[in-house]
Amino acid sequence: MIIKKIENDFISAKTKSGIYPFKLDICLYIVDGLLIDAGSGAILKKTRSLIKGNKINSVALTHVHEDHTGAAAWIKESLQVPVYLHRHSIAEASMKSSIPLYRWLVWRNRDAFTADPMPEFIETDKYRFDVINAPGHHQDHVVFHEKSRGWLFSGDLYVSRRQAVAFKDENIGDAIVSIQKILELDFDTIFCGHSGIQKKGKEKLRSKLDYFLTLQEKVRALEKEGLESREIDRRLFPKKNLWTVLSGGEWSSLNMVKTI
Ligand SMILES: [Zn+2]
Incomplete structure (x- = not known):
């Protein structure tokens, strides 16, 4: 993962997901304790060590696709912090994903997780x-x-x-x-x-x-x-x-x- 410090309390992490020649970029952000998107199952190890090295108070997911929710189940179990997702996607997230081979090669499946309904806004200490x-x-x-x-x-x-x-x-x-x-x-x-x-x-x-x-x-x-x-x-x-x-x-x- 390429980690960039954007500000004191704000980092971006970029890496490739998949196996050659099926590789695509993924970017995650940690801003003042808020993790934005949770990567794919294929990069779970890297996401876990990123998270272990940073304080995470909550997670916000832009959508339920497997390349944005790969670490959500692990986070929910090990950190017990809110993992926010659009309320209409919560039912889908509660079941393990079942994706076709071409997507599996790049992203891998997402484990089932219990998402928290997305609020209208998310506040951290500073933002x-x-x-x-x-x-x-x-x-x-x-x-x-x-x-x-x-x-x-x-x-x-x-x-x-x-x-x-x-x-x-x-x-x-x-x-x-x-x-x-x-x-x-x-x-x-x-x-x-x-x-x-x-x-x-x-x-x-x-x-x-x-x-x-x-x-x-x-x-x-x-x-x-x-x-x-x-x-x-x-x-x-x-x-x-x-x-x-x-x-x-x-x-x-x-x-x-x-x-x-
Ligand atoms: Zn998507």
Whole structure:
């Protein structure tokens, strides 16, 4: 894990999850005793030693996906601190995840855990994090906004300026509405669950919105010509992504087209 000290009471931890060639980045944050997201099962050992070396008073999860909740069960058992999750995802978290092979190779399964219902805001000694619903990547996805510092802990809302494939749980139409709502907030730095610290985060998030809106216009224009989703997908994304093949279509540009 690459640990970066951002401030006295604030660190970020970045590492890769999975086995070659199925490796993806994960980023966790500990701010004034609050752990934001809990990594994947594949990095559990590293997350455990990170946690052992830092005081954790509570945990806030942006969403229930296995790459954000991998250490939640262990934390709940060994630290007995609140582990907050969107209330609509608590039932899902109470059962061990059962994921297809391609996701298992990268993330591994998540153990069952008893989550605590997400409050409207989370206060630490020094900070206040407003919890804001931001569906799109997942319908119960939330982000954490520390207004006085201009920080946005964005989970999987941002990840990158462009996006070529959408996951089966994703809804790009909802993501557009969420990004528009989040852009109304005061923030400058994004702390992303995968791509790490993004300075000028607002500009970057705006450019993701522009990309989605342009794509939406193209999809609508082709729809008007009478084209079906599959044909629109073939025209707009002629090259198929490796993840689409491996995931049997769970992660695909077709999901982008259908939900935009
Ligand atoms: Zn996710």
